[in-house]
Structure formats: C-alpha cells, structure tokens
Amino acid sequence: MDFTLKIWRQENATAKGSQQEYKVKDISSDTSFLEMLDALNQQLVEKGEDVISFDNDCREGVCGTCSLYINGEAHGPKKLVTTCQLYMRSFTDGQTIYIEPFRANAFPVIKDLVVDRSALDRIQQAGGYTSFNTGSAPEANAMPIAKEDAAAAFDAAECIGCGACVATCKNASAMLYVSAKVSQFAYLPQGKVEAAERVLNMVAQMDTEGFGNCTNTGACEVECPKGISIKNIARMNREFMCASLTSE
Amino acid sequence: MTKLDSKIPEGTIDRKWENYKSHSNLVNPSNRRKLDVIIVGTGLAGGAAAATLGEAGYNVKAFYFQDSPRRAHSIAAQGGINASKNYQNDNDSDYRLFYDTVKGGDYRAREENVYRLAELSGNIIDQCVAQGVPFAREYGGTLANRSFGGAQVSRTFYASGATGQQLLLGAYSSMNRQIKAGKVKSYNRHEMIDVVVVDGKARGIITRDLVTGKIERFGAHAVVIATGGYANVYYLSTNAMACNATAAWKTYKKGAYFANPCFCQIHPTCIPVSGELQSKLTLMSESLRNDGRIWVPKNIEDVKAIREGKLKPTQISEENRDYYLERRYPAFGNLVPRDVASRAAKERCDAGYGVNKTGFAVYLDFQDAINRLGDKTIRERYGNLFDMYENITGDNPYYTPMMIYPASHYSMGGIWVDYETMTTIPGLYAIGEANFSDHGANRLGASSLMQCLCDGYFVLPATISNYLANDIHTGPINTNTPEFEKAEIDANNLIKKLFDIKGTKSVDYFHKKLGLLMWDKVGLSRNEKGLNEAIAEIKTIRENFWKDVKVTGKADQMNNELEKAIRVADFLELAELIAIDALNRNESCGAHFREESQTEENEAKRNDNDYKYVSAWQYTGEGNQPTLHKEELTFNAIELKQRNYK
Incomplete structure (x- = not known):
C-alpha cells in the first residue's frame, strides 16, 4: 500500500x-x-x-x-x-x-507529535491515592468487596492516561480522565476515608492546569481506547457535590 | 579473585529474614531527612521503592525515561501475581511457593533470597489491596485466585488480564502521594547515562534530559537501579520499544558484577513475525495453553499448500496433524514449562513444518475446546486475548487456529546482588528484573510482579538503612568532584562521537542485525561452535556500528535516533557477554539449552557437579576478556532433582 x-x-x-x-x-x-x-x-x-x-x-x-x-x-x-x-x-x-x-x-x-502530558500526573498527585504506608495495610481479605463493585472499580481503573479524551473534547476537558480515578475509589471501601478531600483536590488541580469544563458532548467516551464510560463523570459530579456540601 | 560474599544471615531458612531485620543497622527518622537516595526506573520495583523510602522519610530522586512513571513496562504484565496466602485451602505455604520457584528456576537461584520472596508474598497482596488495586473477587467478596504454570495450587491473584497495569498504578499512586508530600522528586524524560563512583562508593548518576538534551549530574548517598531487563538485545521481543540495558550496563563498566547473562527467557506463545517492518512481538498469555492444542501438519506437502494459500488449517484432518507436545510429553502435554514448549516449536519449524509465509509459526488450536465447552465459555475465558489477536493479525481465532511462535521475553540474569540487593559497588543497589537473584535459569509465570514488588516495598527499604546508617554525618553529596566531572565529560564525548561518525546506516539496521544473530546463535538452542561464531560476529557488528552508524538531528533537543544509538551501543557490548556466559555454561538448565548437554531423548540435561554456581562477570576494560567469579549455590532446604515432563 x-x-x-x-x-x-x-x-x-x-x-x-x-x-x-x-x-x-x-x-x-x-x-x-x-x-x-x-x-x-x-x-x-x-x-x-x-x-x-x-x-x-x-x-x-x-x-x-x-x-x-x-x-x-x-x-x-x-x-x-x-x-x-x-x-x-x-x-x-x-x-x-x-x-x-x-x-x-x-x-x-x-x-513534532510529542506533547507534554505531565498535567495529568499532577492531577493524580493531588489526590489519586489512598494514604496507607507500606507495612500498615490490614490483611487483604479483612475487607470483603462485592464482586460487582470490584469489577466496576476495575472498569474505571483501566484508564491508561493517554489523554485522548482531552484531545478530542472541544473544551479540552479532562473530566473523563479524572472521573475514572475518582470512580475507582468511590466503588471501594479503601477509598471512602479520603473521598471528599480527593475529589475536591483533584478537580481543583484539573482547573489549575487549564483543562476546560465539561459540556456533556460525550466525545471523550467515543474516542477512549479503553471504553471508559461517561457514567464515571456523573459519579464524580455526585461525589463532588457531596464533598462541596459537607466540607468546611 | 575476590570472593563473592552474598551476606546470608544466620539461622534456619525460615528465620533468616527475621534475624537480618533484628540485627541490621537503622537510621533514626530525624536522620533520614539528611539522606538522599536516587532511584532509576519507576516500574513496579522502582516505583514501590520510591514510595516506601519516601514514606520512611528519605529524600528520593526518581528518574525515568518515560513521560510518566505510569508508563513503565511492568504495566504490560497480563496474568497475575503469586502469593502463598493459601486462601484456597489447598495446602499452599511459604515453603511450597519457595519450592516451586526454585524448582521452576531449575535450581540456579539463591535459596535464601527465594525463601524471603515467598515469605513476603502475602504482605504484598495486603499492600496492593489497601491501595485500591481492584483484584478479581468471589461472590462472597473475598479475593479470587487462579492456577498458573509450574504449580499444583491456586495462588495467583489477578485483575482481569491487566494485573501488571493495576499493580503499577497502585505503586504509582503511592509514589504520587510522596511527590505531593515533597519526599519524592520526580524527573521524567531523563535517561541515566552513567553511575558515578567516589572513593569506591556509588554517589550519583549522570543523566540526559530527553527534551533539552542537557547532560546533568545528580548526587545521592545511595543509588538504586530498577531499570528492568534486557530482552530487547534480540531486537524483536515482547518488551516495550525503549526498554534497554544502558543503566545496568554502565554500572557493570564501573565495577558491578553482571550475573548469569545467558539466562534469557523465550516465551512460547507470541504472535509471529509478519513482515520486514515488524518492531515488536506481542505476547499471548500463557493461560491459553490450558485449552489450546498446539500442532503442525504431519505431511510436508500440507505445509507447502498452507504457505501457498491453497489449503486452510481447518481442512487438515485429525490424523494428518502432529500435536507434537502431546506426542513428546504425554504427561504434561500442552502445559509443559515455557522453555520446553519454546524449544519444541523451534524444532518443528527448523525441520520445515512452520505454517506461515516465513516458516516460523505453529498452530494453537481452540476447536476442541470450543466443541467441548461452547463459544461462550471460551469467550469468557479468553475473549480479550482473542480480540487482541484478531486486531493484530486480521484472523478470527474462533474459526481458524491462532499462529504463534516463541519470542524473547524476560531476563533472569542481571546485576549481581547480595542478600541485601546490594551490588559489588557499595551503595549501589539493583532491584526487580534488573538483578539476577530469584528466578534462577527460568522464571515461572506470575513471579516477576511478585519479585519486583517484594524488592521495592519490603526488601530494599529494610536493607538500605544498614548501609545508610554510616552516612548520617556525610552531608549532601558534592557533585563538583573530579569523578562527576569525568563522568559528565565521558557522556558528552559519547554523544559527540556518535554524531561524528556520519556513516551510512541507521541505528535500527545494526540493532536488527544483532537481533537476528542473537536469535540464531544465542537463542533457544546453543552450541560451542555457534557461540564462538556469535562472539566474533558481534564484535564485527559493533566495529561496523562505530564506523558506519548515522545519527541525524541535534544533541540539544528531543532526538529519538540519538536515544536509540546510546542504547544500542550498550546492547552491542552486552550481547557479547551473554554469548561468553552461554559458552562457559556447558550444561542445559532452564532457558539455557546447550546442545552438548542433552539426554538420549534430546531433553535438557543439567550438570550440578560442574555448574551449580552463579556466574558473576567482572569488567576488565575494553577489549579484554571479563573475569568470571563463581558464587557456589548451596541447597539446604531443598533436594536437587532433574526436571521431567514426560
């Protein structure tokens, strides 16, 4: 050819x-x-x-x-x-x-075709983790997690952080990317303790980095190579609302 | 000859790690902030170590050539991670995991290290679950397990077919937390070009910023190499494009011994080479061999007709198929270990029975399993792999057998380390695939993730304090010393030299040439004559590289060609050491098959009398034969046996 x-x-x-x-x-x-x-x-x-x-x-x-x-x-x-x-x-x-x-x-x-995507890393640094030091974790089976919750968390966690959602969005919004991480933790008991702080900090960092806002066009979901669902954005909005109302 | 001291602690095998931790030197928390640690590579081993040392209070500087720590090649591991939790109540134990790993490695691993690995395996799972790694679960909410090659128990934890990805993102998240806390400073798109040794101790590194081209010095009280393996020495491999041996190789040239370089794992089930432009080979999970049957046609006329497109594999009747693994190994059939399956495929293809255009492919056929279990079950088990195969090849494995062929995958060999994961250079550590210690001559499935996280989360953080305790009064490492100066000049000279050649051939030309030679003569099957020829030919390719390579672009900007040239220059040296080591080891063990050492039935024959040792090679200067140091392996907790899969 x-x-x-x-x-x-x-x-x-x-x-x-x-x-x-x-x-x-x-x-x-x-x-x-x-x-x-x-x-x-x-x-x-x-x-x-x-x-x-x-x-x-x-x-x-x-x-x-x-x-x-x-x-x-x-x-x-x-x-x-x-x-x-x-x-x-x-x-x-x-x-x-x-x-x-x-x-x-x-x-x-x-x-040329290489861009700097380190803004995506900085959003994760703002809250995409649970605060367990190595050695302090409880026994793995001490915390049962429903099979469907684990599967849903996995579906969100499959995000590969490529930035296609941002590139395809007319607003250059990173909502799908951020919501995938927020959702993963929202499904898991390990994520509950820091849930409010996490979503507020990650969203704030997303804004600081200059990503645009979400206007629900759904283009991100269409172009995502891993099929991350925009339902995650809805879940993140809910988490964000709850956190905003309950935080000081 | 210096004697290699592996620093094995006292006590019975199950008490050694406890004893070690009880008696090693510690650094008190307020002193840790005076100590700097450089970690090169942020995959499972390096990322886990960066996070854990940051949590402990050390100042960590983490370097990686990717744009983000989340991209390291650990991410591509599919199958799972072993741990001796015994959740399935099938009599698993630390001892059993230890035993399987040593046996799987064909008795060329260091017993004490492997026992520690097994002992810590359960805690790794605890840690990952706490990070939010979404492992597969049972309906009751507990963790699910599956079985893997080389074991009779179910001890493999997994997250669909993306276990490596999820574990790496777990380590990455912990590392991110320490970056936010200011304890880990992260340097992306930085490649280590050299290690700096001052007064016999590793005190820093030289890096190239891959965006600006700037050569920089970084000092620290200890340096950790976590840069993975060297399977890309074969050019085509399952590794990522940029996986390289430069960091490890530079430590070798500064005095760290390199151990068992000839132990390179060739994985049996990869998608075959399809054309000239092929840049990498994609692995199809080992789990496919649970239901797939491997075969080639019995008659050479059928092979010919298939290659010419006149016959389809589905048209070949049962009696005209040669299920060669089932024929040769009736007891294990299609589930023989990786090394055995790979060699058998090569044997058939070398005999002329390969089934694709190039003659280097065999069938992996699911028709029997689909007839027995139905489409749906097969789709549930392997759906994502079948889709991936179809996307790459354009063939649908539900209707026509997959074509597979072995490919270079993993390096069991690596930088020699003692029980503390310290190399022969004080203050220089090597963890994960970059070191040699735990997998012997052959790695079992689901063991690499375990070893990387074990080293990163638990072993290195516990052993590095024993060394750093002596450095609490040292103060910050000064990089304005003649040693740093010289290393920086050397790095700049290397780059200048590469540009100045202005030859006629691209870097890839030499890398491909090297890869073909290595595959042919230092690959699945090796003999004295071939290895001697390989050593001579590698030298020729290397000389031609330095006379005729052409590197375009500039030094002071992003330059992918220059990056490749620096890496390939080192592969061209490492390749020779691999061949020298393979020549020295005149026995067949694990992935290393010497044709001179086989049974009457052409099976691998290990020679414990003469080769029950780790080969640790010392660099003796350019053009000189490296010196071999032997670390004798002693097995007290385990009885040596010859493997048998008949």
Whole structure:
C-alpha cells in the first residue's frame, strides 16, 4: 500500500509548526501505524534529516504513551484501540493521512507529535491515592468487596492516561480522565476515608492546569481506547457535590 | 579473585529474614531527612521503592525515561501475581511457593533470597489491596485466585488480564502521594547515562534530559537501579520499544558484577513475525495453553499448500496433524514449562513444518475446546486475548487456529546482588528484573510482579538503612568532584562521537542485525561452535556500528535516533557477554539449552557437579576478556532433582 502523509512538524515548544508532506510506499496491510512511521523515519535518516518525534513504548495498547490525532480522530479511525494497535488495513491504498499531535492548552507541544502530558500526573498527585504506608495495610481479605463493585472499580481503573479524551473534547476537558480515578475509589471501601478531600483536590488541580469544563458532548467516551464510560463523570459530579456540601 | 560474599544471615531458612531485620543497622527518622537516595526506573520495583523510602522519610530522586512513571513496562504484565496466602485451602505455604520457584528456576537461584520472596508474598497482596488495586473477587467478596504454570495450587491473584497495569498504578499512586508530600522528586524524560563512583562508593548518576538534551549530574548517598531487563538485545521481543540495558550496563563498566547473562527467557506463545517492518512481538498469555492444542501438519506437502494459500488449517484432518507436545510429553502435554514448549516449536519449524509465509509459526488450536465447552465459555475465558489477536493479525481465532511462535521475553540474569540487593559497588543497589537473584535459569509465570514488588516495598527499604546508617554525618553529596566531572565529560564525548561518525546506516539496521544473530546463535538452542561464531560476529557488528552508524538531528533537543544509538551501543557490548556466559555454561538448565548437554531423548540435561554456581562477570576494560567469579549455590532446604515432563 502507498500513502501520502501530512504530518505536523514543530522543532520545539516555542517554534512555529507546520504541516509537511511525506510519501511512503509498499507498506503491507499487516504493518502497524507506528511501524509505518518507523519506515518513514528510516527514509529520513537515509536522507540525513531529523526524524519525526512521536511518543510510543509498549506497542500493545496498555502503557498509554502513544497518542496522535489521525485524520481528525484521537488514535485514528478504529474504535477501542490506541494508535499502536492500529493497522494499515484500516486505511485504503493511496489514501492521504493527516497526523497531528494531541492538542490542548494543558498539553504543550514538545516536538513534532510529542506533547507534554505531565498535567495529568499532577492531577493524580493531588489526590489519586489512598494514604496507607507500606507495612500498615490490614490483611487483604479483612475487607470483603462485592464482586460487582470490584469489577466496576476495575472498569474505571483501566484508564491508561493517554489523554485522548482531552484531545478530542472541544473544551479540552479532562473530566473523563479524572472521573475514572475518582470512580475507582468511590466503588471501594479503601477509598471512602479520603473521598471528599480527593475529589475536591483533584478537580481543583484539573482547573489549575487549564483543562476546560465539561459540556456533556460525550466525545471523550467515543474516542477512549479503553471504553471508559461517561457514567464515571456523573459519579464524580455526585461525589463532588457531596464533598462541596459537607466540607468546611 | 575476590570472593563473592552474598551476606546470608544466620539461622534456619525460615528465620533468616527475621534475624537480618533484628540485627541490621537503622537510621533514626530525624536522620533520614539528611539522606538522599536516587532511584532509576519507576516500574513496579522502582516505583514501590520510591514510595516506601519516601514514606520512611528519605529524600528520593526518581528518574525515568518515560513521560510518566505510569508508563513503565511492568504495566504490560497480563496474568497475575503469586502469593502463598493459601486462601484456597489447598495446602499452599511459604515453603511450597519457595519450592516451586526454585524448582521452576531449575535450581540456579539463591535459596535464601527465594525463601524471603515467598515469605513476603502475602504482605504484598495486603499492600496492593489497601491501595485500591481492584483484584478479581468471589461472590462472597473475598479475593479470587487462579492456577498458573509450574504449580499444583491456586495462588495467583489477578485483575482481569491487566494485573501488571493495576499493580503499577497502585505503586504509582503511592509514589504520587510522596511527590505531593515533597519526599519524592520526580524527573521524567531523563535517561541515566552513567553511575558515578567516589572513593569506591556509588554517589550519583549522570543523566540526559530527553527534551533539552542537557547532560546533568545528580548526587545521592545511595543509588538504586530498577531499570528492568534486557530482552530487547534480540531486537524483536515482547518488551516495550525503549526498554534497554544502558543503566545496568554502565554500572557493570564501573565495577558491578553482571550475573548469569545467558539466562534469557523465550516465551512460547507470541504472535509471529509478519513482515520486514515488524518492531515488536506481542505476547499471548500463557493461560491459553490450558485449552489450546498446539500442532503442525504431519505431511510436508500440507505445509507447502498452507504457505501457498491453497489449503486452510481447518481442512487438515485429525490424523494428518502432529500435536507434537502431546506426542513428546504425554504427561504434561500442552502445559509443559515455557522453555520446553519454546524449544519444541523451534524444532518443528527448523525441520520445515512452520505454517506461515516465513516458516516460523505453529498452530494453537481452540476447536476442541470450543466443541467441548461452547463459544461462550471460551469467550469468557479468553475473549480479550482473542480480540487482541484478531486486531493484530486480521484472523478470527474462533474459526481458524491462532499462529504463534516463541519470542524473547524476560531476563533472569542481571546485576549481581547480595542478600541485601546490594551490588559489588557499595551503595549501589539493583532491584526487580534488573538483578539476577530469584528466578534462577527460568522464571515461572506470575513471579516477576511478585519479585519486583517484594524488592521495592519490603526488601530494599529494610536493607538500605544498614548501609545508610554510616552516612548520617556525610552531608549532601558534592557533585563538583573530579569523578562527576569525568563522568559528565565521558557522556558528552559519547554523544559527540556518535554524531561524528556520519556513516551510512541507521541505528535500527545494526540493532536488527544483532537481533537476528542473537536469535540464531544465542537463542533457544546453543552450541560451542555457534557461540564462538556469535562472539566474533558481534564484535564485527559493533566495529561496523562505530564506523558506519548515522545519527541525524541535534544533541540539544528531543532526538529519538540519538536515544536509540546510546542504547544500542550498550546492547552491542552486552550481547557479547551473554554469548561468553552461554559458552562457559556447558550444561542445559532452564532457558539455557546447550546442545552438548542433552539426554538420549534430546531433553535438557543439567550438570550440578560442574555448574551449580552463579556466574558473576567482572569488567576488565575494553577489549579484554571479563573475569568470571563463581558464587557456589548451596541447597539446604531443598533436594536437587532433574526436571521431567514426560
């Protein structure tokens, strides 16, 4: 298969970026999207040019490192997969593909397609934990948890922190991401003790980082590679309301 | 030759850890804030250690090349984590977990370390549950377990097929809490380029900021290496793209011994290579072998027809299929350990029976299980894996057998450490996959997560105080010393040297070449002739790399090619040590199969008389043969037996 690629190039955070055109030829349909970009980078090296920077690591859809806005969709056209799990058989021979970074105020571009998502880490640091020191934990079975609660907590905890929800949201809101963590703890007895403080601190940090507000368009859920449900946002709103009313 | 002192405490095996903790030196809480610890790598081992040392009151600096600590490759572990809780009332115990792990490792692990691992395993689960890790549960609300290879009890805790992810996010959350508390300072997109040794002690590291390219010095009273394994030396592996051996290798070159480098696990059930551009191999969980049957056609004509697309596997009748594992190992069948299953697949493919275009694939067939149990049950058990397989290959495993082939997966070998997880450089520690101590020559499923968290949450925090107690009057480590100066200059020179070559071939060209050679001659099956050739050929590839590699871009900005070049330069040296170690160990044990050492039935034959030791290699300078130090293994709590799966 042959493709024309229009790729965002930007030397660093302050430089002006632009769309550049590249061609790749003879790509097998079993090649992954990132391997196709590897092939392009090999061409660039051969020509002595700087390679296109793009974040990636595990290439099996779980580390959350890869990103990319492909033809106007976060992680490309296929649903419920990350870019690294996208294969060229999802495209047609001769197609033009637009590749851009995840864009949001809170995700400044570092270089080319790489953005700085450390704002997401700072939200977790604000409250995405339980305060047990190592060694102080009670016996694991001392606290029974209903099977369905554990399963619901797991579904929320599956979030890989890639930021697709932010990139796809017209408001660049991080509500789905934050609510996944808040929900996980809301389902579990371990999370109850610090529930109020957690949701207030995480939401405050989300606002500080410059993420937008949620207007319930639901785009985040559609583009989430892990299928995190927007029901989590409803749950977080409830947690937030309760916490706001009861806090000093 | 210096004698290796593994510092095993006194007492019977079940009292050693208790004895150690009762007599080791402590640092009082008010002194801990005067002490700095550098941790390199924030996967399960490093993340857990950073959190725990922060809680204890030390000043932790955590470095990782990823953009977030949550991205470390621990996250990709699927199956589960072992612990001897005996929740299933099936006579599990610390001793039984210890026994299975030592036996699974083919008696090349250090007995005392493994016992401690088993002893602490239960507490790991307690800790993770308290963090909110959503493990699978029974209807009564208690924790669920499943069985895994190499054990007769159910002791594996799991969170669907994403156990590694959930455990890592647990460690990450605890680390985040300490970042907020100001006890852990986190440095993302920083890669360790060197370790700095001052007056014989590890006192800091040199890093490259992967965003700005800046080379920086960081000092600390102790340095912990938690940077994982080196399976990427084979180029194609189940590891993440950026997993590398640079940090570990640089400590070797500064005096830390490297142990058992030839013990590399090749996992039997991975999706085969499909084309030239392949960059990694995806693992399909070992659990699939519970219901899948592995086979290749009996007749070579059928193989040919399949490769040409004239015949489908489903059209081959039962009597024309060779279920070779069931044929060779009737007692264990498709459930033989990883090393045995991998070698058997290679044997069939080398004989010409591989079933895909490249000739390197065998079938993993679920038709019998689907007929017996129905679609629905199979979907419940393996649905996510089947979906993943279909997404990658375009084939639906409900209708046509999966194709699988072995791939490089895990390194049992690593930096030599004593009972305290300290290396041969005082003040330098290695934990998790980066060290060598607990898995012997073969790691069992669900044991790597256990070992990483055990080292990070419990072992290192308890042993590091024994060393740091002597440093309470040292004061902050000064990085304006000739040792730091030299290490920084060396790092800058390395980068300059790479850019100055201006050759004609990309970094990947050399890495792929190395990978093919390693797979061919230092892979599943090894012999003296092949290993000697490999050693010579690795040298040639390395020389060509330094003459002809082409690194584009700039040093003072993000540069993925430069990052790769630095890592591959080290793989090219480590590869030679792997081959040297494999050549030295003329026995077959665990993942290491020497063709010279097999039974009449072509099964692995261990040689306890000559090789019941850990090979610890000492660096002796560029171009020199490394020196071998032997740590004799003694087994007091366990009787040595030859493994048999017939």
